[in-house]
Structure formats: structure tokens, C-alpha cells
Amino acid sequence: MKKIRRTIPLFRACAALAGVALIAGCASAPQGAGSKGNGWVKDEVSDSYVFGYPLVLMDISREAATGNAPGQAALNTLRHAQSLPPVGATTPPEPNLDTLASSGWLDVSREPVLIALPDTHGRYADARALDMWTNVLWSTAAKGNERVNGLKAQTIAFVPAGWKGTLPARAKRVDVTTRYVWFLARIETRGGGDLATARRVQRGIRVAPLSAWNGSGKRVAQADPQTGAGLAGDPVAAGTPAAQIAALDANGFFNRLALALEDNAPSPEDPHALKILGDIGVHPGDSVQLPSGTKDAAGVSTGFADGRARVATPPSNLLAGNGWLWVGDDAGNYGTDYALRGYAAYASPGLPTIRDEARARVAQDSDGHTLNGANRYVIHFSAKQLPPVRGFWSITAYTPEGALDSDASVRVAFGDRNGARRNRDGSLDVQVSAERPRGGANWVPVPKGDFRLVLRMYAPKPQATDGSWQPPAVERQ
Missing domain, CATH: 2.60.120.600 (Domain of unknown function DUF1214, C-terminal domain)
Known part of the structure; x- marks a missing residue:
């Protein structure tokens, strides 16, 4: 994918904060390094952590879930849960006991990736796709596509923004502004003997890049329960991405964020948040240069801890x-x-x-x-x-x-x-x-x-x- 850079104006627009829940107050723009106070650094590091947390979580989840190791799968393939999670299951958090899940990461940097869902013949099922900022791009429950008594066969094409080309007939186009997409389908099951029927539905899901799509679709890679690749519940990724984030210090977190920003552009509504990132030395694709003066370093440390506490705290508008x-x-x-x-x-x-x-x-x-x-x-x-x-x-x-x-x-x-x-x-x-x-x-x-x-x-x-x-x-x- 072409490298994306955003030019951020060197001013702070307080008006841009109207209605924004994240950033309380509007600090004056620093005119020079000497004007950066400890409080200013603390607030902006905290705000930037809250802004960037979803992208870092998704990027770590993608990395943990994709590859050739047991429990992983290649990009543009799916991994299928073979059973409901056992007692004591810890990954993912709050394992789902209602459905079998099929999960995979799509890379749309070069061409569209298509997914075909089968007719579930009355069995409840749902599917959704998230961009790298955890926004739902598409789901089977989207307006006009709401079905409770099962899904009808359908094909969805996840297309890189700006792509011009021809898609297969009747494929629904979904434009994507991030390089990666997380796809998840869930099929209702009551466990026991009913699992076999749910697995048959899973086997009917097909995924392939456009160049490999042959009308019936490329057969999806199957998870092998003998190697530990079979999933259970509602998977986000193999391993514990949240724990990996918790282990990062400020430099590690913001470096990870800067690298992920290079291929996964935020919304056009986010210029002010990007300006704040630039103020603390975080730019897409570059090594971060966080404020390092004695007082500023203390502000980074305090702000980083504050940001962690904020993402774990239920906001007032729940x-x-x-x-x-x-x-x-x-x-x-x-x-x-x-x-x-x-x-x-x-x-x-x-x-x-x-x-x-x-x-x-x-x-x-x-x-x-x-x-x-x-x-x-x-x-x-x-x-x-x-x-x-x-x-x-x-x-x-x-x-x-x-x-x-x-x-x-x-x-x-x-x-x-x-x-x-x-x-x-x-x-x-x-x-x-x-x-x-x-x-x-x-x-x-x-x-x-x-x-x-x-x-x-x-x-x-x-x-x-x-x-x-x-x-x-x-x-x-």
C-alpha cells in the first residue's frame, strides 16, 4: 500500500474539540520547547494513549494470529473453532458459549479480498468486519440486511479505498481505509451433537483475494485441532494482546502506534488527535521522540499511567x-x-x-x-x-x-x-x-x-x- 502521511497544521484548533468526548479542555499550543510544562505533556500523552490504544491492540492481535505456527493462520484465510471453550478457558476474555467462531485477518493493501457466506438454512449466524480502529465496517445485521432466522448466501468484497476495477456479480463492495481488516463469523450451536452441523456451516465460508477468486472461491484454510490450531469461543487472536500492551513502556507503545499508523490511516475526523501525537513526537512510520527533559519525562510517565487507567475505566456515557x-x-x-x-x-x-x-x-x-x-x-x-x-x-x-x-x-x-x-x-x-x-x-x-x-x-x-x-x-x- 502506498505510504500515507498526513500534513498536520502547526496550530491547535480548540473549535475542533466541540463534542469530542476524549479531550477535556484545550491547552494553548506550545511556542517552543521551553513552554512545554509538565502538565501539558501529561495531558497530551494520556489523550494520545486513549486515542491510539485500539489500533495498537488490533495490530498486536493481528501479529499474534497470523503466521504458520500452531494456533495461527495466514492472512486472507480463516481459523475455525472446532468446539466450545473448555472450563477454565482464559483466551479470549469472556469466552463465548453460544456460538462457534470463524476468524481471520484480511490484507487489502494490493487488491480486494472477497468472502462468501453460505445459506445457514435457518440457523442463527452473524458476521462482521472491523477496521484497525475497531470500527465495524460491515455486518450481516446492517440496515437492510437484518435476518434473525439464518443468513442467505452472499458475497462481500473488502476493497482498498480508491480501488477501481470490476468485482464479481452480486458482490457487495465495502471500502476500507486501513490495510488490515478483522473478520469474524459466528454460528449458533448448543454443543454436543449439534457441533457437527455448525461445523458444516463453517466449511461453507470461502475467502480469497480477487485474483484467486474463480467464481466458487478459493477453499479456506482449515484449522487442525490436532496441532492446536482449532479455536474455541469468540477469538480475537492467539495469545494475550492486552497483556502484551500492558508490558509496553511509553516508548514501546508509541513506537508501535507510529508503525501501525503508517498503513492504517485514522478517520478524516481525527486531525486534532494527530496534531497532539505530533506535539509529543509521534509521526506515522517514524521512530518516536517523546519529550525528554526532566520535567517532561515525568509528565510522559504520569500521562502514560493515566492513559492506561482511562481505557480501563467505564466512561460516563455507558x-x-x-x-x-x-x-x-x-x-x-x-x-x-x-x-x-x-x-x-x-x-x-x-x-x-x-x-x-x-x-x-x-x-x-x-x-x-x-x-x-x-x-x-x-x-x-x-x-x-x-x-x-x-x-x-x-x-x-x-x-x-x-x-x-x-x-x-x-x-x-x-x-x-x-x-x-x-x-x-x-x-x-x-x-x-x-x-x-x-x-x-x-x-x-x-x-x-x-x-x-x-x-x-x-x-x-x-x-x-x-x-x-x-x-x-x-x-x-
């Missing part, structure tokens, strides 16, 4: 209710809300749009106490408060680190597909406990220590993400 938190209508399409984008990348890598899925979390009971498996809880859904979905919903318990319980004898995502027993008035009581309750109905098994719950709503209705509906509180018994 939806919240009864202790639950979830991303609302802006999921997958963040614009200049860098704080929300950074947090979503940190907490839910690859988060879909609201038409695909809404994902709510809770770690405290109705009294504000941390959820713990030594206690028993109930979640009471009134007849009119059941999760509003066009697809289905589930609740899964994880450790505070996002792992499935390693001591559990079973792995369960309880939901409306599990024979949920309603009360006579149509309400539903979900039992949350480490030990199976009497009768065993409507049970979410949890770790014996601290835990959190994740409510997944597939193909949610608008009220699930516009703030008009809230999940009920988790009540301690």
Missing part, C-alpha cells in the same frame, strides 16, 4: 441500570468518542454494532457488594422485562479476569434456548450460585470466589440499547 453496564447506540461506530472506543477495545475486543449484539456486565449485587460464589443470588425478570431480542439471549459467569471457572463441572450459558421455566405470571427467575439449586432449573453456575456476569443479547431490539430497558438487579438471597 448505559447503566441496576448495576449493569453496557455500550449503547454508538457500539462499533465511535466517531470521535475516543474514550468510549478505547474502553470498548479494552473491555470487549471486537464489539459488534447494536444490531448484532448488546453485551451487558455486572459485578455487584443490588446492595453494591461484589458478587461471590459463597452466596446465592436471583435475577427476577418480570414478564415485561425479559431481554428484548429478535434473536436469543444468554447469561454466563466469569472470574474477575474474564475466564470460565476452572473448577466447574459444567459450562453453561443460561438463556431462552435452555428450556427456561417461567412463573405463572410470565416472569422468570434466574438462579445464580456455585452449587446447583434444588430442581436445577434456570441456573447460572458461578465460580466459588468473586465473579461477574455477562448478558448477551443477539440481534437486540432498539430498547436494549437506547436506554429505555434495563436488566434487573442481581439480588442476594
Whole structure:
């Protein structure tokens, strides 16, 4: 891909900050090295970390997932989950127990890359593609393409911006401004004998660059479960990209960001954020030169720590209710809300749009106490408060680190597909406990220590993400 450079004007435009959630306040532009105060450096390093975190996470994820080693796959191929994740699974965080996933990284630097999805014959499935800034470029739930009872066969062409050429008939063109694209397809499964049917759907997915497309498509590379290449759950990449970022110091992080910026241009809405990067010595494709004076070096260190804390902190514009938190209508399409984008990348890598899925979390009971498996809880859904979905919903318990319980004898995502027993008035009581309750109905098994719950709503209705509906509180018994 042609090297992309942006010319950034040497001034700071405060007006550009109107409506931008990331940058609070507008510092005066430094007129020279001597005017750079410790506070100025701290703020701009922190802002730049929040701005760049999604790109660095995606770049590390791509690097970890692509190659020829076990657990990796070449660019422009897919890796298929062969089974649901086992108890104790830690990668990716909050493994998905509802679907089998097919995941891959596409390189569109030279030519379009095409993906053909098969008809799923009524089985729920979804697919999405993210650019390197974690924005959802395309999904099967895009307006005009919404289907709950399975997908129809379709072909999508991911095309480098500005490309002129001819695509196969009926292929939907999706223009991409970053070199790489992360593609993820999920097929509903109940596990057990049902896995074989889900795998057949996976085998029908085809991917190839345009030059290798022959009408039926090049056969996708298959994961080999004997070599450890088979995935489980909702993969982002092999390894732990978030842990790799946590191990980087300021120079390591911003050097990684500068290299990734060279091939993965940000949005045209981002010139002010790029100006701030330039102010602290970060330019696409170049080695970084962070401020190094005694006071400025302290500002870099403090700002870097502050940026890390900010991406891990839920922003104020998350939806919240009864202790639950979830991303609302802006999921997958963040614009200049860098704080929300950074947090979503940190907490839910690859988060879909609201038409695909809404994902709510809770770690405290109705009294504000941390959820713990030594206690028993109930979640009471009134007849009119059941999760509003066009697809289905589930609740899964994880450790505070996002792992499935390693001591559990079973792995369960309880939901409306599990024979949920309603009360006579149509309400539903979900039992949350480490030990199976009497009768065993409507049970979410949890770790014996601290835990959190994740409510997944597939193909949610608008009220699930516009703030008009809230999940009920988790009540301690």
C-alpha cells in the first residue's frame, strides 16, 4: 500500500474539540520547547494513549494470529473453532458459549479480498468486519440486511479505498481505509451433537483475494485441532494482546502506534488527535521522540499511567441500570468518542454494532457488594422485562479476569434456548450460585470466589440499547 502521511497544521484548533468526548479542555499550543510544562505533556500523552490504544491492540492481535505456527493462520484465510471453550478457558476474555467462531485477518493493501457466506438454512449466524480502529465496517445485521432466522448466501468484497476495477456479480463492495481488516463469523450451536452441523456451516465460508477468486472461491484454510490450531469461543487472536500492551513502556507503545499508523490511516475526523501525537513526537512510520527533559519525562510517565487507567475505566456515557453496564447506540461506530472506543477495545475486543449484539456486565449485587460464589443470588425478570431480542439471549459467569471457572463441572450459558421455566405470571427467575439449586432449573453456575456476569443479547431490539430497558438487579438471597 502506498505510504500515507498526513500534513498536520502547526496550530491547535480548540473549535475542533466541540463534542469530542476524549479531550477535556484545550491547552494553548506550545511556542517552543521551553513552554512545554509538565502538565501539558501529561495531558497530551494520556489523550494520545486513549486515542491510539485500539489500533495498537488490533495490530498486536493481528501479529499474534497470523503466521504458520500452531494456533495461527495466514492472512486472507480463516481459523475455525472446532468446539466450545473448555472450563477454565482464559483466551479470549469472556469466552463465548453460544456460538462457534470463524476468524481471520484480511490484507487489502494490493487488491480486494472477497468472502462468501453460505445459506445457514435457518440457523442463527452473524458476521462482521472491523477496521484497525475497531470500527465495524460491515455486518450481516446492517440496515437492510437484518435476518434473525439464518443468513442467505452472499458475497462481500473488502476493497482498498480508491480501488477501481470490476468485482464479481452480486458482490457487495465495502471500502476500507486501513490495510488490515478483522473478520469474524459466528454460528449458533448448543454443543454436543449439534457441533457437527455448525461445523458444516463453517466449511461453507470461502475467502480469497480477487485474483484467486474463480467464481466458487478459493477453499479456506482449515484449522487442525490436532496441532492446536482449532479455536474455541469468540477469538480475537492467539495469545494475550492486552497483556502484551500492558508490558509496553511509553516508548514501546508509541513506537508501535507510529508503525501501525503508517498503513492504517485514522478517520478524516481525527486531525486534532494527530496534531497532539505530533506535539509529543509521534509521526506515522517514524521512530518516536517523546519529550525528554526532566520535567517532561515525568509528565510522559504520569500521562502514560493515566492513559492506561482511562481505557480501563467505564466512561460516563455507558448505559447503566441496576448495576449493569453496557455500550449503547454508538457500539462499533465511535466517531470521535475516543474514550468510549478505547474502553470498548479494552473491555470487549471486537464489539459488534447494536444490531448484532448488546453485551451487558455486572459485578455487584443490588446492595453494591461484589458478587461471590459463597452466596446465592436471583435475577427476577418480570414478564415485561425479559431481554428484548429478535434473536436469543444468554447469561454466563466469569472470574474477575474474564475466564470460565476452572473448577466447574459444567459450562453453561443460561438463556431462552435452555428450556427456561417461567412463573405463572410470565416472569422468570434466574438462579445464580456455585452449587446447583434444588430442581436445577434456570441456573447460572458461578465460580466459588468473586465473579461477574455477562448478558448477551443477539440481534437486540432498539430498547436494549437506547436506554429505555434495563436488566434487573442481581439480588442476594
